[in-house]
Amino acid sequence: MSMPSIPSRAEHLEAWRESGGKVCAAFPAQYPKELLWAHGVLPVEVWDPPLAATRAPGHLQPYICSVVRQGLELLLAGAGDSVDLILFPHTCDSLQNLASLVGDYLKPAAPSLFFYNPKAPFKAPAREFYLDQLHALDRQLAGLFGPRAQGALEQALEWSRALAALHAKAYKMRALGELAAGAGEFYAVLRAGEYLHPTALIPLLEGWLAQSAGSASAGERIVLSGVLPGPPDLLESLDVLGLVVGNDDLLSMSRRLLTSPPGTGEPLAALGEVFLHMPPCSTRGSSLEERLAWIKGLAGQSKSKGVVFVEVKFCEPELFDLPELRRGLKEAGLPSLVLEVDVNQAAGGQAATRLEAFREMMA
Amino acid sequence: MSYYAGIDVGSLSSDAVIVDAAGGIKGWAVTETGAHSTNAASAALDKALERAGLRPDQVAYTVATGYGRAAVPQAGKKVTEITCHALGAYTLFPEVGTVVDIGGQDSKVIRLGENGKVVDFVMNDKCAAGTGRFLEVMAAKLGVTLDDLGRLSLGAEGEVAISSVCTVFAESEVVSLVAKNQPIPQIIKGLHRAVVNRVAAMTGTTGVREQVIMSGGVAKNAGVVKLMAERLGVEISVPDEPQIVGALGAALLAAREDAV
CATH class of the missing domain: 3.40.50.11900 (Rossmann fold)
Incomplete structure (x- = not known):
């Protein structure tokens, strides 16, 4: 079976922007993308951007994983200035640290938001915490891009x-x-x-x-x-x-x-x-x-x-x-x-x- | 009478073994790989055939193994060195439970089940640490031959600790030790210890089941074998020709393949 025709990331982003849509650079891994869609924001995930890591290694310890390294490389290349939002879910300590570094030192034009996921076991307090996180993100997105449309x-x-x-x-x-x-x-x-x-x-x-x-x-x-x-x-x-x-x-x-x-x-x-x-x-x-x-x-x-x-x-x-x-x-x-x-x-x-x-x- | 060939194209040496239908070794050869895998495979096969007193057309089937196995046009089938080393070792030592193979470019630990089948294996990472290449670089830096490393380390009175198994860093460390007039045999023993510690750590994943066999070019280094036995707490057996274990396994697979 032949591979289907898949729009490239660049093509899709360009078309999305031309239609007036907003773009969020979303770092791995779990985050409520539905909430972003609901606010008219397209999450574009940053797992392994195809860049030569030339600048990021100078800022990170050599034992930091390549997902974080490539993500930082992308931001150092200016991606943070060309999107409308950067979202950092708290997936691991390395990504959490990257989020702090970006906020404290890089200060890209796009606002950075953290999203904290609870850890298992998912009992009542975890459910409550997660719901609070969703409400907070909803409010933050509304503050940035206006309230989401009804429905x-x-x-x-x-x-x-x-x-x-x-x-x-x-x-x-x-x-x-x-x-x-x-x-x-x-x-x-x-x-x-x-x-x-x-x-x-x-x-x-x-x-x-x-x-x-x-x-x-x-x-x-x-x-x-x-x-x-x-x-x-x-x-x-x-x-x-x-x-x-x-x-x-x-x-x-x-x-x-x-x-x-x-x-x-x-x-x-x-x-x-x-x-x-x-x-x-x-x-x-x-x-x-x-x-x-x-x-x-x-x-x-x-x-x-x-x-x-x-x-x-x-x-x-x-x-x-x-x-x-x-x-x-x-x-x-x-x-x-x-x-x-x-x-x-x-x-x-x-x-x-x-x-x-x-x-x-x-x- | 049909004969079968196994060719193991490694990074440093290319080895060939010819067996008869019963698996008996008729001839073997170890040659340098150099810069051309296909030529090296042909040279090894030609030499093994010559020693066996056979012509190329008497070889019914050939299996290639080793990192250069894809570049062996004579081979009807390509099989990984893991499978070939396991079969070769099992044939030479029917009680074998673990094969520690230290070749020029990589090292591997292979765990075998009761029937000689591979049940687990681990290979080293993408660097020269814990391989024959590490020792080759260090021997050159110390001005001794590879063949002398074992003899010199066994005669060492004491040992100098080498802190790095990275070939690049260890080379710098060796230069510093030589500059301090540390005895060469003690430095070599320290280097051997570094290799052994690196490879022995790989058994943490596979476990060790006796009988333990060492194969590959580094198995000819008695100093490494002795330290490995001490480190693993087992006796280690070494085939008479440890470099041809993979090629032997390939030749035996060739015989099986032709019988199918």
């Missing part, structure tokens, strides 16, 4: 439900081997959601899913875990080597894309339920037991025989639990492989060899 949040929630359903359909088709798309294509299409407005993303996903129904390639099935799917050469290696991603446990993907807001209740409260019901995640303080059970379940659903952790180097939340996670998976008969990558750098031949050896080991 705008309800519309945003409708888009969110439609997208969650489409994402869930894509994941289900893939898990059942009914999606004729390799890893490179799958993640290229889904990552378009990092910048496309729902009015563009929904038809893209609908068309792609309709065209991609079919048998998946034969090969050893795996679960991909980590932050991002991996550099393009790594995804290409998976396809070439006959390693088929049956499911994933990726922060940028299934840990946040599949959860749908409930169809009833006050809109902001419904939005709050999205975050509180996302799958277990290292950045949300989920327990090791929850994460282990979740990944084992993903493997079971997709008949995957192993787990490949594609970890961004120095990602503290992800790496801390890794030894115990791998031990638990091994006890469950699921071998695992760890690949460390820097965003925007090719994974290289060694990673391909490890993947190939992992496939041989599982065969």
Whole structure:
């Protein structure tokens, strides 16, 4: 199946601006994008901007992850002066520190907002805290861009439900081997959601899913875990080597894309339920037991025989639990492989060899 | 009678092994890889064939392994060095539980199950720390040959601690130690310790199951083997020709492939 035509980030942004829309540079990972849509703001996510890191390394310790480094590089290149807002969710300490540095020293033209996510377990105080955060962000956005139009949040929630359903359909088709798309294509299409407005993303996903129904390639099935799917050469290696991603446990993907807001209740409260019901995640303080059970379940659903952790180097939340996670998976008969990558750098031949050896080991 | 070839194209050496249908080694060769993987693979194969007294057309099937495996046109199949080292070691040592392979460009620890199947493995990171290249650079800086490193370190009276396993930083450290007239054998032992600590740390992921085998060019360095045995708290066995373990595994896979 051929790759669908996906508008580039630059094209989409230009068209959005020409229509009078506002733009928010949204740092990873979980934030209420529906609220931004409702205020007429397009969130454009900053995971791995394709820039040579020339200035940021001078400001950061060498052990800071490349997601933060590339994000700072983008801001140092002036991106903070060309957007209408910068949003920093409190995903990890490194991103939190970046938010402080930007606010204290860089002082870009666009206002910076923090968004604090509660950590698990999500009992009543966490729910209350999160709802307060949503209300505060709603007020801040109204202060910056004016009050949201009547019914705008309800519309945003409708888009969110439609997208969650489409994402869930894509994941289900893939898990059942009914999606004729390799890893490179799958993640290229889904990552378009990092910048496309729902009015563009929904038809893209609908068309792609309709065209991609079919048998998946034969090969050893795996679960991909980590932050991002991996550099393009790594995804290409998976396809070439006959390693088929049956499911994933990726922060940028299934840990946040599949959860749908409930169809009833006050809109902001419904939005709050999205975050509180996302799958277990290292950045949300989920327990090791929850994460282990979740990944084992993903493997079971997709008949995957192993787990490949594609970890961004120095990602503290992800790496801390890794030894115990791998031990638990091994006890469950699921071998695992760890690949460390820097965003925007090719994974290289060694990673391909490890993947190939992992496939041989599982065969 | 059919014969089978395995070719292991590594960063420093290219190795070839010829086996018969029963898996018996008929000939082998270790050559320098140099700047051209395809030529190096051909040279290794030619030499192994010559030693076996065979012609190229008597080789029924060839499997290539090693980082340069994609550049071996003779190969009907390419298999990773993990699988090949495991099979080669299992054939030479049927009780093997762990293979520690330190090659020129990378090092790896392979855990084998009871049946010789790979159950886990770990390879070093994208740098020369803990590899043969690290020792090669240090030997050049100290003005000794690679072959002398083991003998010199075993005779060392004491040891100088090397704080870095980064090849670049360790090289600077060695220069400083030489400038202070530290005995060369003690420096070498410290360098060996740095390599061993780096590679032994990799067993934290895989665990160690005896019998432990060391393969790769660095296994010829008795000083590293001794320190590795001490560090892991096990006896370590070394094949007579540790550099051809991967090529042997590839040749055995070639024989299996032809039998299918």
